[in-house]
């Protein structure tokens with residue numbers, strides 16, 4: 001039975017260095033699969049894993065039975081074959097490759113030793129994913145103390161990593177840059193016995209597949225090369241409720257805040273992730289949500305200082321201090337109710353428990369990224385919802401998603417806005433009202449603008465956020481450039497979405513300065529001259 005194309009969505013590639021015949025295995029398990037279910041109706045031991053490892057899976061991770069993808073992948077990897085694991089997000093791919101690795105290392109005639117160096121390498125695209133995989137590995141290796149897990153990643157202390165590598169790490173998890181660094185500079189890093197390489201989120205590394213002989217292709221016989229890109233076919237968890245909301249540019253901020261308020265009032269104990277296109281945009285919205293007070297009633301205004309959102313708000317992006325990044329990641333994992341504002345650094349592989357809703361406030365660009373972002377919710381059969389913000393001029397993006405089999409229903413925005421009460425207004429507002437003229441939106445927008453203008457630090461964050469947002473918007477490529485066209489946007493409205501009353505000239509100056517700097521850099525390095533950047537004056 002072949003690994004179904006319709007199950008694609010996220011990838012891990014496992015390469016067995018010893019196996020001469022480079023084949024990518026497909027399902028060879030004797031498990032009876034249950035359609036439309038996440039779990040297989042077989043046991044871990046029936047897949048061929050050693051009993052002590054099955055005990056660890058149960059005792060340390062609480063895994064009683066394998067998921068479908070685990071039931072399909074484990075026997076193939078145990079057989080020593082190459083594997084491309086390509087399944088929907090949140091279906092248990094991590095253990096699908098870790099368990100057979102541990103099994104193999106347990107199986108050596110004489111116990112492996114630290115002085116043997118590294119046997120298996122797991123490459124991951126982000127620091128957070130590195131920590132996540134390491135934590136799982138640590139738990140699974142609890143009783144197999146002679147198999148040593150370890151990680152190297154950007155932001156960590158190099159000397160300490162060198163020392164750990166010198167002692168020996170049997171299964172090494174690494175981010176690519178830091179791994180390269182150690183390969184070049186750490187002479188004591190021993191990898192002569194390296195037998196397995198796992199590329200977690202393989203499509204991210206630009207890994208490619210080449211059919212050995214296309215005429216004989218049967219999904220079982222494929223080989224890695226740099227010629228043909230891995231085909232991507234998306235399957236999103238069926239229980240995920242996917243919606244989009246059409247919002248005029250100038251009202252985006254007020255609508256985002258209103259939807260968040262609605263979500264956290266509807267359910268006070270839940271986790272939500274909002275994706276932004278830039279680090280500056282994350283910083284701006286994080287500060288805003290952490291400080292913004294709002295009252296629609298003049299009477300309570302005098303007496304009660306009310307936070308607009310009553311939930312804990314975290315931020316995560318690549319420009320943060322390493323330790324902040326690390327602690328945020330851990331904190332959001334353990335919180336029962338919280339909001340995380342993030343760039344795409346959180347889009348892939350991260351397994352935050354109990355995330356109920358994903359909001360894509362800034363568009364993800366490629367459909368693949370859409371799938372990864374929404375994959376942070378509705379994991380392992382749990383419920384979840386996602387919401388994609390689109391401006392009216394961007395609505396063609398829905399067709400782009402549909403081409404990949406992803407279709408979204410419209411979010412009932414007016415209904416949600418109508419439910420907010422404003423002092424001095426009737427609760428019921430005409431159904432046909434435009435979003436940007438809705439009394440609640442107008443009132444909130446006014447309060448946001450007053451708030452920003454009264455706080456110089458916020459004002460500065462808003463300007464920076466605006467600038468980087470425009471730059472990111474101009475960076476769309478290929479087909480998407482036709483949909484996300486900066487020329488179609490009113491930059492004054494974009495400024496409004498950062499609660500800036502006007503598009504200030506300062507923004508233009510700093511933007512132009514950066515633009516000139518970038519052009520100089522591109523000229524010096526012989527990079528493309530064609531890239532268009534919006535003029536902001």
Ligand SMILES: Nc1ncnc2c1ncn2[C@@H]1O[C@H](COP(=O)(O)OP(=O)(O)OP(=O)(O)O)[C@@H](O)[C@H]1O
Pocket residue numbers: 010062063064065066067070087088089090091092093094095348349350351375379380
């Ligand atoms: N057999 C199992 N029984 C119970 N829970 C499991 C099992 N396998 C995995 N899980 C849990 O399912 C969740 C998703 O697993 P994992 O992160 O490995 O998914 P993934 O397919 O790698 O996701 P992504 O596509 O986002 O990278 C995790 O919380 C993990 O602990």
